Amino acid sequence: MADTAAQPIYLEDRIRKIEESGRLKHRSKALPTWCPGCGYYAMTEGVTLAVERLNIAPKDTVIVSGIGCASRFPFFMNAYGFHTLHGRTLPVATGVKIANDRLTVLVVGGDGDGFAIGGGHIPHAARRNIDITYLLFDNGIYGLTKGQTSPTSVVGFETKTTPYENRDVPLNPLMMLLSYGASWVGQAYAGHPHFLADMITDAIAHKGFSYLHIMSPCVTFDKTTNTYQNLGMKVRPMPDDHDPSDRMAAMALASEIDRPAEGLLYREDRPTLSDNLDAIIREAGGTPPPHRQPAAAE
Numbered sequence: 250m251a252d253t254a255a256q257p258i259y260l261e262d263r264i265r266k267i268e269e270s271g272r273l274k275h276r277s278k279a280l281p282t283w284c285p286g287c288g289y290y291a292m293t294e295g296v297t298l299a300v301e302r303l304n305i306a307p308k309d310t311v312i313v314s315g316i317g318c319a320s321r322f323p324f325f326m327n328a329y330g331f332h333t334l335h336g337r338t339l340p341v342a343t344g345v346k347i348a349n350d351r352l353t354v355l356v357v358g359g360d361g362d363g364f365a366i367g368g369g370h371i372p373h374a375a376r377r378n379i380d381i382t383y384l385l386f387d388n389g390i391y392g393l394t395k396g397q398t399s400p401t402s403v404v405g406f407e408t409k410t411t412p413y414e415n416r417d418v419p420l421n422p423l424m425m426l427l428s429y430g431a432s433w434v435g436q437a438y439a440g441h442p443h444f445l446a447d448m449i450t451d452a453i454a455h456k457g458f459s460y461l462h463i464m465s466p467c468v469t470f471d472k473t474t475n476t477y478q479n480l481g482m483k484v485r486p487m488p489d490d491h492d493p494s495d496r497m498a499a500m501a502l503a504s505e506i507d508r509p510a511e512g513l514l515y516r517e518d519r520p521t522l523s524d525n526l527d528a529i530i531r532e533a534g535g536t537p538p539p540h541r542q543p544a545a546a547e
């Protein structure tokens with residue numbers, strides 16, 4: 250009689266088969282530990298697709314994170330990773346990029362990490378136009394510490410720290426980045442993972458500081474506000490007549506917080522921090538690094 254008993258399934262065997270398929274060149278062996286349904290899974294897929302499309306090798310990719318649920322991300326990718334201090338992603342990423350600007354540097358973080366303790370660093374990375382990509386996952390709550398209000402929590406939000414409802418007006422990150430001088434500002438939604446992957450690709454491809462604001466539900470600690478159901482009803486496509494070279498038009502769109510538009514709000518081309526440092530080196534009689542000299546262009 251045939252043996253019909255169920256065979257055990259070993260995780261290691263599953264991982265080996267996935268690795269052999271070649272699909273996970275950019276992923277590490279560590280499996281994500283986020284809550285099932287968290288918006289950060291879309292980040293993992295989006296970044297994986299983006300670096301694959303742009304043909305960026307793992308050895309040329311650096312992912313910098315701070316503290317928070319999003320900050321676990323470098324562990325799940327096959328790339329150089331730097332899990333830094335709370336709110337200090339951008340200074341570290343700036344140092345990495347200045348030291349070797351052939352690297353693709355991605356910064357990932359949440360609303361608490363970026364706009365509370367880390368808020369003072371964002372304007373300077375943006376105005377200097379350092380050529381890095383900042384992926385900010387905004388769920389309007391502190392998830393890692395189990396559900397407190399954050400700088401982007403809406404008025405009326407009831408959490409463990411606001412049992413009588415939040416009374417503080419939330420920050421508007423898109424307005425902030427537009428006024429700080431970011432040269433690429435976009436918005437996406439974790440519930441639309443294919444579009445998110447497209448936006449991450451465009452953000453990385455931009456030469457200069459790119460800021461992608463990603464609406465991303467915390468399914469465990471927010472059951473009432475930034476849920477997939479609520480965000481899915483609010484999010485709308487970018488209006489066809491929006492001109493992304495018009496900063497004031499971008500600000501007008503950013504102010505419509507009840508109808509967030511997905512897509513590119515603003516883009517401009519201007520010298521990056523490395524370009525400006527090279528100009529200073531030349532003016533002082535020095536020579537920029539070989540890979541940034543026109544004659545040695547790759």
Ligand code: SF4
Nearest residue numbers: 284287318392467468
């Ligand atoms: Fe995601 Fe919230 Fe879980 Fe953190 S606590 S992993 S943000 S769902």
Ligand code: MG
Nearest residue numbers: 359360390391
């Ligand atoms: Mg958060």
